[in-house]
Amino acid sequence: MSEPPRRNDDALTLLAVLTDDASRAQVATITGELGDRLLLATTIEEALAHAAREPIDLALVDVGIDGGAGLALVHHIPALRHDARVVAVAHRADLAHGADALAVGADALHLLPLAGDTVASTLAAARSRRLDARERHALAAALAAAHTTRRLYDRAMSALAAGEVSSAAGLFLEGLVAGGLAEGLALYTALGGAAVRVAAIGSLSAAPEEAAALEALARPGGIDGAYAPLRRDGSLVGALLVSGARATSTSILDLATLIATEYAAQRRARAAMTNIDDVGPALTTEEAFLAANEHEIARARRHCRRLTALVLRGCGESSALAVRRELRSSDLVARLGPDELVLLLPETDTLGAATCRRRLERRLRGLARDEGRGPLLVTSGAATFPHAGDSLAALLRAARARATAGAPYVALDRAVHALPLGELVPTLARGTLAHFPSVAPLDVPFPGLLALAEQLCVEAQRAGLATYLATDHPGRNLRAPARSLSARDARDAAPTPEAGQRDVRPDRRAASAQGSSVELRGVAHLAGCADLLVIVLRGEHASWAASGRLANDRFVGVHTHDPRLADLLAERLEEGHRRRNPESSP
Structure with missing residues (x-):
């Protein structure tokens, strides 16, 4: 039979396998006073049935029942309930069985009949062990969450350094949720006077794509999430909405601000590129090209990355089309003169730029041959950040100077090609x-x-x-x-x-x-x-x-x-x- 449960957060479930009436009564009294749950059994079969059905924290086992057969429960109960601890009890005549119980894994051995203090101290020790186990599990979970968060943070920073801002934003928010710092998040940036969603996760994954302004996200009746403004140099540049947050640290807000500003800069650069006609006859202003590449220069400076400006002279319209097809989607190209193409190659050092230049020249030589235009007359020059210049204007000056210096060697190319x-x-x-x-x-x-x-x-x-x-x-x-x-x-x-x-x-x-x-x-x-x-x-x-x-x-x-x-x-x-x-x- 079992007593009605009077549970609290620290309550134990005790299985008492006892045939001694006095001890059974003592255990029932003590567990009732402490609010623990008691499961009573008098046979091995009853004990195993309870262990199979119920979560057990502690078992008091009379190892002398059935002529010492109770000793088997010292092994079988932990096999059924891995977290259960077993304490052996025995009459003085059965102490030999008690010694065997200790040998096969019992935590302790007490004499029957049980005293109230013995039962209370046994329950207290079990309660303390369970609390210690919970703390260990909580610490292990926290460490695992911290490891996951750190791994996702590292991946987010790598993605950000590579210019994959959307991926960086998703990994950043995923890391916060994985670390238990929030149940849901939505990151917004300021773009064109409106609030544009960069990424969202968890309970805020359905947050709207846009809002009239960042401040609108903080108004009552709006999105169900705590509002954290993101500022840079005193200006509001974004917002982080957090649901179920335990804390929003300065480091979290700093990284959110960086991602929001990078996302906005990337969007503005793409928008500016739509105004650049890189293959048509119209002359594009140098100012437009500088505006489109401001983001790449700033990113290279911030993350100590390389990028190269490559100038090609002698490129007609068909040559410009061929050049564009040979480039990566992340490369930028524009016509800044009647026969001059300017390329900006992110994540490209001097060796990489030379590889790109050689491939482009091979492609243009083949194009000239196919079109029957004779030998290639294109000259080129490259300049890499930061060695050749710390701004796009400086890189363009250096690249143009090198293209001019390389002009005499075009004749050699024709002679030895x-x-x-x-x-x-x-x-x-x-x-x-x-x-x-x-x-x-x-x-x-x-x-x-x-x-x-x-x-x-x-x-x-x-x-x-x-x-x-x-x-x-x-x-x-x-x-x-x-x-x-x-x-x-x-x-x-x-x-x-x-x-x-x-x-x-x-x-x-x-x-x-x-x-x-x-x-x-x-x-x-x-x-x-x-x-x-x-x-x-x-x-x-x-x-x-x-x-x-x-x-x-x-x-x-x-x-x-x-x-x-x-x-x-x-x-x-x-x-x-x-x-x-x-x-x-x-």
């Missing part, structure tokens, strides 16, 4: 290309060439990331000079970005995010390339290339610091590699 690698290297060695005054003869022992290349690799590694490309000569170990680059790659290589990040095509635009690269290319199968030796080193701030032949363990050829010639030699090496390995073609 059709030359295969086996003819290009001898042409350079003969010194017949007057447009390349930076090409110098080089006649050194082979170990001296390796030492020079190694010194330049070390300098490139100190200045940033670099790519090293050389011909493959078995037994010559042309990979050795690039040891410093390989070491940096092992230290600094970043993890692969998660799915859902910004649109970056697999053109190695962001190669620097994955570390420096060291590659060897076999070209002995090409005509005139059996003993050809080429090394190309392209760094963030400088390039170097050597090309020639090996004769009696000496290198005889030329070397140069000109980046366009380095690009040209690297392109020929890759073409030769793809000819031997068609499956490696991009």
Whole structure:
């Protein structure tokens, strides 16, 4: 039989398996006074039935019943109720069974008949253990929630740094809910005088997309959530609505403010881009382009990111269309002159910009050939934030100056564009290309060439990331000079970005995010390339290339610091590699 429950938050459920009437009465009295629930049993079968049906916190088991068979309950009750604790009781004649009970897991052993103090202290100890267990579970849950919140915060900051503001907002709110800081949230930003919802979750997931003004969200009769204004430099820039909040800390409001302002800036930049005609005949003002890119410059400055301005001159309307198709959706392009296109490439360093420029020039060369317009006459210049300038205007000045400085080399492109690698290297060695005054003869022992290349690799590694490309000569170990680059790659290589990040095509635009690269290319199968030796080193701030032949363990050829010639030699090496390995073609 069982007593009517008189439960409170700390009440226990006690199973008493007793045949001693005095002890049964004592247990009933004490549990009644304390408001605990009592389940009484006199047989093993009754005890197991109670344990199977009821949540049990504590069991008092007479291990001497049925000639010592009660000892089995010390094992069976915890097997049915994992949180149940078992205390053995026994008459003096059954103390041997009591000792066995302690050996198989009983918490304690008491003599029958039970005294009131014994029952009360046993219940108090069980209550204390249960409270400790609850605190441990609560702490573990809080730590798990904090871990989840931190993980989501980290992902939110990564998304924000990558320009994925909407994803960052969703992860931020999800982290607050996962951490038990709110039941529902809605984040708004000020845009065009109205309140625009950035993200919402939980009980506020149905919050309206827009409101007439941010202040309207705080008025009585509005949305059912606490209103927290978000301010920057004294101006109201957003609002965070919180339902079921335990606390709204300054750090939470600061991050909400950052996301709200980033979202508004991104929306304004996209709106400004609709006013830019990047392929039509109308001249777009430079002011409009500067306004559209203000957000990217500010983000790069705030998060210490790279971005590059790339100027292309000599681009007609068909060329502009081809350029736009080759770019990522996150790239910005505009016509700022009759034959000038300006590109802004977020998350792109000097090496990435060079990769982009080479791909665009290949595309434009093919377009010129298809349209029968003769050789390509496009010049280009790139400038990377922050090294070449800390504002878009400064970057454009630097990029335009480099495009102007590169104009004389267009003639060289026309002269050597059709030359295969086996003819290009001898042409350079003969010194017949007057447009390349930076090409110098080089006649050194082979170990001296390796030492020079190694010194330049070390300098490139100190200045940033670099790519090293050389011909493959078995037994010559042309990979050795690039040891410093390989070491940096092992230290600094970043993890692969998660799915859902910004649109970056697999053109190695962001190669620097994955570390420096060291590659060897076999070209002995090409005509005139059996003993050809080429090394190309392209760094963030400088390039170097050597090309020639090996004769009696000496290198005889030329070397140069000109980046366009380095690009040209690297392109020929890759073409030769793809000819031997068609499956490696991009």
